[in-house]
Amino acid sequence: MGIDPKKLKRIPTPEQAPEERIHNFLEVNYGYDLESAQQEAFRCVKCPEEYAPCIKGCPVHIKIPLFIKQVEEGNIKEALRIIWMNNTLPAITGRVCPQEDQCEKDCVMGKIGDKINIGKLERFVADYARKTGIEEELLEEMIQSIEKKDQKVAIIGSGPAGLTAASELAKRGYQVTVFEALHEVGGVLVYGIPEFRLPNELVEHEVEKLKRLGVEFKLNYVVGRTVTIPELMEEYDAVFIASGAGTPRLLNIPGVNLGGVYTANEFLTRVNLMKAYKFPEYDTPVHVGKKVVIIGAGNTAMDAARTAKRLGADVYITYRRGEEDISAREEEVHHAREEGINFKLLLNPVEFIGDENGRVVKVKFEKMETLEERDSRGKRKIRGTGEYVELEADTVVIAIGKTAGKIIFQTTPGLEVDKRGTIVVDENLMTSIPGVFAGGDAIRGEATVILAMGDGRKAALAIHEYLQNKQ
Ligand code: FAD
Ligand code: SF4
Ligand code: SF4
Secondary structure (H helix, E strand, C coil), X not given: CCCCHHHCCCCCCCECCHHHHCCCCCCCECCCCHHHHHHHHXXXXXCCCCCCHHHHHCCCCCCHHHHHHHHHCCCHHHHHHHHHHHCCCHHHHHHHCCHHHCCCCCCCHHHHCCCCCHHHHHHHHHHHHHHHCHHHHHHHHHHHHCCCCCCEEEEXXXXXXHHHHHHHHHHCCCEEEEECCXXXXXXXXXXXXXXXXXXXXXXXHHHHHHHHCCCEEECCCCECCCECHHHHHHHCCEEEECCCCCEECCCCCCCCCCECEEEHHHHHHHHHCCCHHHCCCCCCCCCCCCEEEEECCCHHHHHHHHHHHHCCCEEEEEECCCHHHCCCCHHHHHHHHHCCCEEEECXXXXXXXXXXXXXXXXXXXXXXXXXXXECCCCCEEEEEXXXXXXXXXXXXXXXXXXXXXXXXXXXXXXXXXXXXXCECCCCCCECCCCCEEECCHXXXXXXXXXXXXXXXXXXXXXXXXXXXXHC
8 A cells, every 4th residue: 555645754854963053054944855855745635726725825836746746746847847836936935934824824734734834945946957957948948939019128136026027028038127226136145134044045046047038137226216117118119117125114212323223224335235144255343242132023123133143143132022922933933943043022122221332232012911902014013011121232133124214206207105214006917007017025015925926926017917908
């Protein structure tokens, strides 16, 4: 009798040991090899497409049972072809999607045993195809099938929303130019998410693929300053705004301007983009001191904490709510705990205390307690207890979220935004200006990579339709 896949346990992926990885910035998880990926794929019962809860849970509805079947049969080219129908950046989403809340959330195998490791299988397909040349074959097929068009599309921002839209439009033959404010392409994928979670070379590889599809990149180009949207509209047939939500929220408490108090944006950009993690090879060191206090408990907070740990500090994650309301991916919280990051929950910062040189030395918190009632986002309400504690700190990193920047709105007459500054769009992601579309964090506030990519794809299809009708 054959082995019953339902009785098998989830096949683990090897990882760098915590005591080793806290001294380097190399990727933590090594992913599956072919054999272990096939074993994991064998466990999936391949639910019928119309029912499969994993497809429903994935924001871009990848045909998960179909690609997993191809993995099981060792047909990685077909697996990649299936994934690419809905997702052009599987090496990235396989690494950073919050799978536990999406594709893996309602996996039927979870009812009788372990859920299928969909994210790591998706990552495996992308990595294996890249390393073996399978991806190159598919890319060549794609390039050969492109029928070039004269119409031009401008994309503002090169994060996951911009890159996905660029890929979908270039595949349909449009002349695409991406305008990026920074000197590197990739948005949060390169300046936010650290090397040990998402190696930069993977993003660079995706950018090279886009260049081969004919996409042009203009770097150090701040739309709203170097050029405005009305000016772009004179040269381009459509515009897609994918400028993200790059303005950090600040804490309005005493001491926020002391030396050593950073926003997570500042801190992570310094380490990632200026390559401070490669000191002394790159002469841009970041001195964090012995004790680092992080404020917040989302993905950004985990990344800042784990980065500070790798720079040699003792790190404390502080959060005003309780454990159940931590919003970071499960894997990140698990890895942070393994790496010895201390979690101090139900602490609300009320003051940063400095020394005579104007540098932070302590953070004062009010202790909080949770109530039964929940707020509009489903989080448990909290209230102060009137008791206070202090934590020593050489560096503080504030990671409490980001909002959209104002420069595009201020320089684009007629562009409607809501009261938080996020761009208002219709069901086809068109803004209040005909021919100008928007997506990703610019319309959602800080969200996720896959939602940004989903918007990029949806906007590209809407732009395609708009331009066909225009012709
Ligand atoms: P972005 O990635 O922000 O890209 C926008 C780009 O536009 C940037 O490159 C910016 O420089 C450029 N730009 C802005 N204004 C202009 C202008 N005026 N002119 C030209 N260019 C401009 N999500 C997950 O799913 N999983 C995770 O694990 C995860 N971890 C995260 C960790 C950190 C530290 C952060 C900050 C976010 C994380 N997120 C994660 C959220 C996720 O990265 C974002 O939701 C996603 O990147 C949004 O994509 P986007 O393309 O809309 O914008
Ligand atoms: Fe899961 Fe994200 Fe891949 Fe969709 S894109 S299958 S949610 S890992
Ligand atoms: Fe496989 Fe789980 Fe999807 Fe069913 S729900 S097809 S078992 S991954």
